Amino acid sequence: MLPVQHLREKIRETSPLIHNITNMVVTNFTANGLYALGASPVMAYAEEEVEDMARAAQALVLNIGTLTQTEVDAMLLAGKAANKAGTPVILDPVGVGATPFRTRTAKQLLSELDISIVRGNAGEIANLSENEVEMRGVDSTANLENKAETAKHTAETWNCVVALTGETDIVTDGTQTYTLTNGHPLQSKVTGAGCLLSAVTGAFAAVHDSPLEAAAAAVSFYGIAAEVAASKEENMGPGHFQIHFLDALHQVTSEQIERLSNN
Structure with a gap:
């Protein structure tokens, strides 16, 4: 359990x-979600301060959603500082495979930094291994039947924990694997839901020595919160879901976690 x-x-x-x-x-959305969870978010991008901030933090989350070369340079500085401090680093390879720059950046970060956890969708995780798939913008068109094997191969390739999330979530270090099915379809209708999950994963990794268990617990909790949020209203749309979801990250009870957990 x-x-x-x-x-x-x-x-x-x-x-x-x-x-x-x-x-x-x-x-x-990421900052509000972390606050709702109980963590303390900080967004620091300047090369002049990212090393100091990474050393002070309990986790570092790198998200390549809107890349610039300046941002890549800052990520490398922050990541190396976090590695020296023994701070877990989480990578969200948003849209990897969509452009050569994005793909090159994700693989550079994985090559030059000690990444604890990679959190992405099926297409993103596949494009970090040898199983390249088509991307439309930053969204994946992939519906991989072999998601578990893809996740395991990527984890083994980069020596990290992989959290491949979607309708079914796969969290693996290449040897041990968790399969999780909590969540709600409205998550895919809210911009940044996956990005916030990566940040929440960082919060769980900050308080646990096992990146595998931390990532799986974060994905499980996040899916449970989504189910609780979606149960608040009938015929709920994305706007109301987003509000209820932030509330759920703060308000989900121990009873709900125990009752809804499928791990």
């Missing part, structure tokens, strides 16, 4: 500082 409730409570008790170098589309 994953320690979902224990880690959630530990986040609330310690309020870990999560340093995000993320994309401009999701900054506000």
Whole structure:
């Protein structure tokens, strides 16, 4: 059984500082989601301060959604500082495979940094291995039948934990694998839902020594929160879901976690 409730409570008790170098589309949603969870978000991008901030943080989340070369340089500086400090680094390879720059950047970060966890959709994870698939903008057109094997291969290739998320979530270190099915379709209708999950994964990794268990617990909790949010209203649309989802990240009870958890 994953320690979902224990880690959630530990986040609330310690309020870990999560340093995000993320994309401009999701900054506000990510910060509010981390606050709702009980963590402390910081968004710091300047090369002049990212090393100091990464050393001070309990986790570093790198998101390549709206890349510039300046941002890539800052990510490398922050990542190396986090590695020296023993701070977990989470990578969200948004849209990898869509352009050569995006793909090259993701693989550079994985090559030059010690990445603890990679969180992405099926297409993104496939494009980090030898199984390249088509991307439309930053969205995947892939519906891989062999998602578990793809996730395992990517984890083995880059020596990290992979959280491949979608209708079914696969979290693996290449040896041990968790398959999780919590969540709700409305998550795919809210911009930044995946990006926030990567940040939430960072918060769980900040309070647990096992990147595999931390990632799986984060994905499980996130899916449960989505189900709780979607149950608040009939015929709910994306706008109301987003509001209820932020509330759920804050309000999900221990009973709901125990009842809805499928791990």
